[in-house]
Amino acid sequence: MTDSITLDSTDTHGHSDHDDHAHPTEKQYWIVFVILAVITAVEIAWSYMGLEGPALVVPLIIMMVVKFLMIAGVFMHLSFDSKMPNGRTFYLCFGAAMVLAILVFLVVLAAFEFQI
Amino acid sequence: MAVIEEPLALPSGTTKARRPLGAFSRPRNATGLVDWLTTVDHKKIGIMYGMAAMFFFIIGGVAALLIRLQLAAPNSTILSADTYNRVFTMHGTIMVFLVVMPIGAAFANYLLPLQIGARDVAFPRINAFSFWVFLAGGLMLNSSWFLGGGANGGWFNYAPNNGAAFSPSTGIDFWNLGLFIAGIGSLSGAVNLITTVLNMRAPGMTLMRMPVFVWMTLVTQFLLLFAIPVLTAAQLLLLLDRQFGANFFNVTQGADPLLWQHLFWIFGHPEVYLMILPAFGIVSEVIPTFSRKPIFGYPFMVFSGIAIGFMGWGVWAHHMFVSGIGPLSVTAFSVATMFIAVPTGVKILNWLATMWGGKLILNTAMLFSIGLVTQFTIGGLSGVTHAVAPSDTQQTDTYYIVAHFHYVLFGGALFGFFAGLYFWWPKIFGYKLNEKIGKWNFWGMVLGFNLTFGPMHILGLQGMARRMQTYDVSMGFNLWNLVSTIGSFILGVTTLLLFVNAWKSYSEWKAAGRPNVGADPWDARTIEWSIQSPAPEHNFDVTPTVSDLDDFWHQKYAEDDEGKLRQVATGDELAQPGNGEGVHLPAPSYWPIVLAFSLPIVGYGLIYSLWFCIPGTLLTIISIYGWALEPADDLDIDDHGHGPDQEMEPAV
Amino acid sequence: MRNGLSHMGKKFGSDMKILQSKPQLKLGLWLVGFLGLAAACADESKPLNTFDSDGEGQGPKATEIEGLITPIFAIAGVVFVLVIGGAILLTIKNRVKPEDYDPEDLPTQTHGNFSLEIMWTIAPAILLAVISVFMVQTIWDLETKNAEGELDVMVIGQQWWWEYRYDVDGDGFYQDANGDGVVDEKDAELPLTLALDPDDVVTANELVIPVGQQVDLEITSRDVIHSFWIPALNGKRDAVPGRVHTWSVEADEAGKYTGWCTEYCGLSHARMRMSAIALTPEDFETWIANQAEPAEVPEEDTKEWRGRETFAANCSSCHIVDEGDFNYDDYDPELITKAAPNLTHFATRSAFAGSIYEIYLGDKDGDGQDDTDANDNELDVSDYLILPQEASQEAESSADYRANSAQLKRWIQNAPSQKAMAPDEQRGMPAFPGLSDEQLDELVAYLATLD
Amino acid sequence: MTAIPVEDAVEVADDHGSDHHDDGHHTSLGLSNMKLAMWLFLGSECLLFGALISTYLLSKARFLTEVLAGNPEVLGTLPANLIEEFQAEGSVEPLFDIPFTSASSFILLMSSVTMVFAHQAISKNDQRNTRLWLATTAALGSVFIAGQVYEFTTFYNEGLRFDGNLLGSALYTLTGFHGVHVTVGIIMLLSLLVLAFRGKLNQDRAETLELVGLYWHFVDVVWVLIFTIVYLIP
Structure with missing residues (x-):
């Protein structure tokens, strides 16, 4: 929320937000899709390696986060929209909720896991 | 749910709007009841929120008096154990979800657009839907009184006592589905109001020029937006457990009942703050106005509110200190809880600093505000004493806690709301409330309130546990319980003085030929006082341009050559005339109320027979499409200022 | 006047100062003053008091909490005072x-x-930080456990009574759930x-503990969440089904300490x-040795014998009286949901029906004096508990005479009328309207032999 | 107070801020109301799915503990072969058919790409491609749902019941709730498609399509999480 205070600009006439500024091209979308597909393939392969514990989980989580960021950033235009004036408001709304959800529920799971 | 369907609300673009089917047309020239049922005006919706909340307030209040009557003497048999359990559960549920939250929503709805200089909220139809769906959920919850008795699991409804095995009657189903439906309203309301505040401010109204009330409401709505889904998830699990035999809270299958507690309190603690923050916002408007000084330390007021909003997410487990979460968790949450007292304390001190050196006008609104500052302080201090976890192991689930949260929610939130009612009443209805009755109202409530809840501190420390249908003579609780019961009746009667006051002030005003109270009866500070009272339907004739915090006040007062502040104009001189020529307003719509009341039909179906869900679901789907395809306006009405070639877009 | 009361009274009183500026409400103020005075004078005992700084009759854990x-x-x-006074x-x-x-x-x-504002942000933060240090210390103090081999008790909550299992052999296990005769981790x-x-x-309703010794509890529940709380001995801890929570109590003095589910x-x-009853270590040894004995079978064709027959026909599908040959394998596992207090040593207890009724009335120990004065802080253990050597000194009929037999009969005949229960949903004790007065007499006589 | 000319000030309240060609509409942040609202809604959905995913993780852990300890109440809800496999593996992995689910995950991922193409097409006012890509997206989503239905029947045939044990309740609820979201998305896509065929989905409504797209991508993102957390890390 603090972010948006510095970003605040009611005096500037806002523009409609997505007609002029750059969105990815068709080619870029395909590239992202191929990367996503490759990561998914690696994930599946990794899960068949017979690893256990952190060796299994940590790389999978990392790949999951990368996929998440690519979809949110490119397909949902977050990384493009956020370059607009005040575009960071999107981060505020969505990012705050993401962070909140992750933190809160990690604490809950930790409380159950360790019972301390 | 309907929010999901928003994108279907298609703007008609350059194509000329037409009426797809007769039924989809907007209500025309609605008057009377139909006007209220189909309105999308944020002010009317705000008033309806307030009235609905007052209606539920009376039900919840009667439940409270029944509780106190039962506890007035030991071994009393006025209420049976079963009835008592239902009454205290419904009292808590109604007061939290159907009284304090919607009063906050009422003020937010009425005031937000006025205080930021907007014509309406961002999505007027969703706004109407939020209200109706809240009302539908609330009525469904209360219908359980007649359909087998209210819920009996406590407002927190801990698993596994909320399961079908331990509570086979339908009360908890009504609790679950009623709040589920009301929660949809809170969620869509939150999306709507946040968008409104962020996006619809008048030119020059930067975030740091917004009134504190707007800020507190913004924080509140963010809390709602993120907290309600967690409760919804918990309620979904409970619904599946009770109606479809799932095992989420079935201990024989190895389930952990603490899951419910975590989910409930992750919602429940932000809930506490979202009940109190709007009241903080209200007194932050009232105290400066009647101290004739700006709020002391505006940035601190704003940031402490934001800090409370953030920290409110990290303290939920302080409701669970004795539930066996382990010493490390207890330590962490205990320390976090202690520190949430800091921003709250900052607020209290800043209000006092605003009064410092001020010239106080002690009318009823101001008295209630000072009432909040003092009574809430008591609740805050008792809160710190049981933030100390070892101490909480003695105090939790005793009347000490009951005293604490009533000081916070009644002495805090409700006193704040009463201050707001007395303050904004002339803006809303065009006449002032009677000051004499108002003062009786205030002093009676202070007396009754402290007599009711003050002794509960003592009872709690003497070991009287909560949610007890009865107690024994040998426990030594007799005296203070009697005092508390006497106090509760004083409180009940004096609270009703508000209604007496409203009725009497109105009759006198009417008898006097409805004299104009003026745009600015209090010499107030924010821009909602720059329009006529009652606020005209179109709010502002021209959108104001804001250049300062408390912009309206700065237009009235300016420094003269010697640097002394002088009144350069009165509020009424500056006020807009209320001429709505050329202002286009969104047309009313049937669909919000139809959609809202289709949901309880599905709810009753889930409780009684799944077949019943089919018509409910059909109606829901029809309403969503009806909503989406509805033309922007009643096509037969001439819309001022907008030619037919200009686009007409459905207000979402 | 107890300190808790005086402190809160003070808080309450000064809060009322706000009213003094309004003369018409002086009456209200007088009323408050009068009631406060009445409260101070009322010499009611407060058995559940949590804030009692004279420290009398409190265990060390409760005293530590209060010290904090x-x-x-x-x-x-x-x-x-500063804020309200300032306002x-x-x-x-x-x-x-x-x-x-x-x-x-x-x-x-x-x-x-x-x-200024920075100052009043930081100053309370520092104050709270200092408090936190002491608080964290206490949190962990309260968690300290006995060394292995000390007395552990499992506390089981059930709607609406408590069961206690004493780990007498110190193996850390409390049940032979799979019935293989070996009690182990399985x-x-x-x-x-x-x-x-x-x-x-195993016993029910009252926890008997030795004085001056920390007793570690393992708290759990059979159905819904309950909370175990004896205010004078420690704070509370929830009994959650499917989870075992550790907690401990300790009493400095012999006596009876009451509490309720919270x-x-x-x-x-x-x-x-x-309630918890603290006995001297010697008394405790006697008590526990007695508890380990099976119940005696009454002589044939006596009143008690016939009572035992009635018990077998009506009560034994839920209640256990272990006469030494009890085989848990024979027990219908379905009945676990209906588990009811184990009555093997019923007559050594002081209360029944979830500790809401006393078993013995008036002259509890049979010494010819009325023992019902609840304010009697000079607790004589025998006021509350009938120990075997005392019982043997009594005339045969005296236990029956002293027992709260009228209430006991009412309870057996129609328990749901005495305490709200839902026997149809297998929660609580059903009514037995078919029992005749004679049968009830015999049943009570039989129960009185279970010591 | 500077009075603004009425023409400018009449900023009708029902402005939902879709992209207009005239400069009349402006919002304080310069972002459209609808888009902001959509992001807010998706933010609150994060908390909802967070709660459900946590519930699944917890329930599965508790279920495994009970299975490994041999709690008869839990074992009674499962066929013997499944119990043996769970106990042998120490995880619930034997339940899943990873290649199958991978394929359906891939299809959902694919539908996100077709969705962005639909948005690109409408931005260029390319009606034909808009319809094509919308239809493809809806079809891919439907294939995913069909896959989920097939998967549910497989689970059911393997002996996992919704009302049997914790794993059944949690797994069906989490994936089913996601499936409901996908279904709602498909309905929205089909509604757009109907509009497109009636010639009412033109460039002015690009934002509507973009909002449906945001929702659709969000549902996809949630599946990315579920696929890793539920299927790959059993």
């Missing part, structure tokens, strides 16, 4: 009478004072059953009470 909270109450009291003073000092109102006469327009993994470790003892647990939550 007392200065915090004092600090809160100071802040309270009232400001209100009185700065008020402008309506007739003196002048729109031109504005007060100085202060917008804030950064350093049994601990399994859900709670009625089956007891044959070397342990987590809302359904219909008869208000009537789920409990």
Whole structure:
């Protein structure tokens, strides 16, 4: 929320937000899709390696986060929209909720896991 | 749910709007009841929120008096154990979800657009839907009184006592589905109001020029937006457990009942703050106005509110200190809880600093505000004493806690709301409330309130546990319980003085030929006082341009050559005339109320027979499409200022 | 006047100062004053008091909690006086009478004072940080456990009474759930059953503990969440089904300490009470040795014998009386949900029906004196507990004579009328309207032999 | 107070801020109301799915503990072969058919790409491609749902019941709730498609399509999480 205070600009006439500024091209979308597909393939392969514990989980989580960021950033235009004036408001709304959800529920799971 | 369907609300673009089917047309020239049922005006919706909340307030209040009557003497048999359990559960549920939250929503709805200089909220139809769906959920919850008795699991409804095995009657189903439906309203309301505040401010109204009330409401709505889904998830699990035999809270299958507690309190603690923050916002408007000084330390007021909003997410487990979460968790949450007292304390001190050196006008609104500052302080201090976890192991689930949260929610939130009612009443209805009755109202409530809840501190420390249908003579609780019961009746009667006051002030005003109270009866500070009272339907004739915090006040007062502040104009001189020529307003719509009341039909179906869900679901789907395809306006009405070639877009 | 009361009274009283500015409400103030005085004079005993700084009759854990909270109450009291006093003073000092109102006469327009505000942000934070240090210390102190091999008790909550299992043999296990005759870790993994470790003892309603010794509790529940709380001995801890929570109690003095369930647990939550009875170590040894004995079978064709027959026909599908040959394997596992107090040593207890009724009335120990004075702090253990050697000194009929037999009969005949229960949903004791007066007499006589 | 000319000030309240060609509409942040609202809604959905995913993780852990300890109440809800496999593996992995689910995950991922193409097409006012890509997206989503239905029947045939044990309740609820979201998305896509065929989905409504797209991508993102957390890390 603090972010948006510095970003605040009611005096500037806002523009409609997505007609002029750059969105990815068709080619870029395909590239992202191929990367996503490759990561998914690696994930599946990794899960068949017979690893256990952190060796299994940590790389999978990392790949999951990368996929998440690519979809949110490119397909949902977050990384493009956020370059607009005040575009960071999107981060505020969505990012705050993401962070909140992750933190809160990690604490809950930790409380159950360790019972301390 | 309907929010999901928003994108279907298609703007008609350059194509000329037409009426797809007769039924989809907007209500025309609605008057009377139909006007209220189909309105999308944020002010009317705000008033309806307030009235609905007052209606539920009376039900919840009667439940409270029944509780106190039962506890007035030991071994009393006025209420049976079963009835008592239902009454205290419904009292808590109604007061939290159907009284304090919607009063906050009422003020937010009425005031937000006025205080930021907007014509309406961002999505007027969703706004109407939020209200109706809240009302539908609330009525469904209360219908359980007649359909087998209210819920009996406590407002927190801990698993596994909320399961079908331990509570086979339908009360908890009504609790679950009623709040589920009301929660949809809170969620869509939150999306709507946040968008409104962020996006619809008048030119020059930067975030740091917004009134504190707007800020507190913004924080509140963010809390709602993120907290309600967690409760919804918990309620979904409970619904599946009770109606479809799932095992989420079935201990024989190895389930952990603490899951419910975590989910409930992750919602429940932000809930506490979202009940109190709007009241903080209200007194932050009232105290400066009647101290004739700006709020002391505006940035601190704003940031402490934001800090409370953030920290409110990290303290939920302080409701669970004795539930066996382990010493490390207890330590962490205990320390976090202690520190949430800091921003709250900052607020209290800043209000006092605003009064410092001020010239106080002690009318009823101001008295209630000072009432909040003092009574809430008591609740805050008792809160710190049981933030100390070892101490909480003695105090939790005793009347000490009951005293604490009533000081916070009644002495805090409700006193704040009463201050707001007395303050904004002339803006809303065009006449002032009677000051004499108002003062009786205030002093009676202070007396009754402290007599009711003050002794509960003592009872709690003497070991009287909560949610007890009865107690024994040998426990030594007799005296203070009697005092508390006497106090509760004083409180009940004096609270009703508000209604007496409203009725009497109105009759006198009417008898006097409805004299104009003026745009600015209090010499107030924010821009909602720059329009006529009652606020005209179109709010502002021209959108104001804001250049300062408390912009309206700065237009009235300016420094003269010697640097002394002088009144350069009165509020009424500056006020807009209320001429709505050329202002286009969104047309009313049937669909919000139809959609809202289709949901309880599905709810009753889930409780009684799944077949019943089919018509409910059909109606829901029809309403969503009806909503989406509805033309922007009643096509037969001439819309001022907008030619037919200009686009007409459905207000979402 | 107890300190807790006086402290809160003070808080309450000064809060009322706000009213003094309004003469018409002086009456209300007088009323409050009068009631406060009445409260001070009323010499009611407060058996559940949590804030009792004379420390009498409290265990060390409760005393430690109180030692932590007392200065915090004092600090809160100071802040309270400053803030409320400040608010009232400001209100009185700065008020402008309506007739003196002048729109031109504005007060100085202060917008804030950064350093002042920073100060009153940081100062409370430091104060709270200091409090936190002591608080964290206490949190972990309260968690300290005995070394292995000391007395452990499993506390099991059930709607609406408490069961206690004493780990007499110190193996850490409480049940032989799989019925293989060996009590081991496998049994601990399994859900709670009625089956007891044959070397342990089981009792209900009151927890008997030795004086001056920390007793570690393992708290759990058979149905919904309850909370175990004996205010004079320690704070509370929830009994959650499927989880075992550790907690401990310790009493400095012999006596009876009462408490009640503090987590809302359904219909008869208000009537789920409990107590702890602290005995001297010698008395405790005697008591536990007696508890380990099986019940005696009454002589044939006596009144008690016939009572035992009635018991077998009506009560034994839920209640256990272990006469030494009890086989848990024979027990219908379905009945676990209906588990009811084990009555093997019923007559050594002081209360029944979830500790809401006393078993013995008036002259409890048969010494010819009435023992019902609840304010008697000079607790004589025999006031509350019939120990075997005393019982043997009594005339045969005296136990029956002293027993609260009228209430006991009412209870057996129609328990749901005495305490709200839901026997149809297998929660609580059903009514037995078919029992004749004679049968009830015999049943009570039989129960009186279970010592 | 500077009075603004009425023409400018009449900023009708029902402005939902879709992209207009005239400069009349402006919002304080310069972002459209609808888009902001959509992001807010998706933010609150994060908390909802967070709660459900946590519930699944917890329930599965508790279920495994009970199975490994041999709690008869839990074992009674499962066929013997499944119990043996769970106990042998120490995880619930034997339940899943990873290649199958991978394929359906891939299809959902694919539908996100077709969705962005639909948005690109409408931005260029390319009606034909808009319809094509919308239809493809809806079809891919439907294939995913069909896959989920097939998967549910497989689970059911393997002996996992919704009302049997914790794993059944949690797994069906989490994936089913996601499936409901996908279904709602498909309905929205089909509604757009109907509009497109009636010639009412033109460039002015690009934002509507973009909002449906945001929702659709969000549902996809949630599946990315579920696929890893539920299927790959059993």
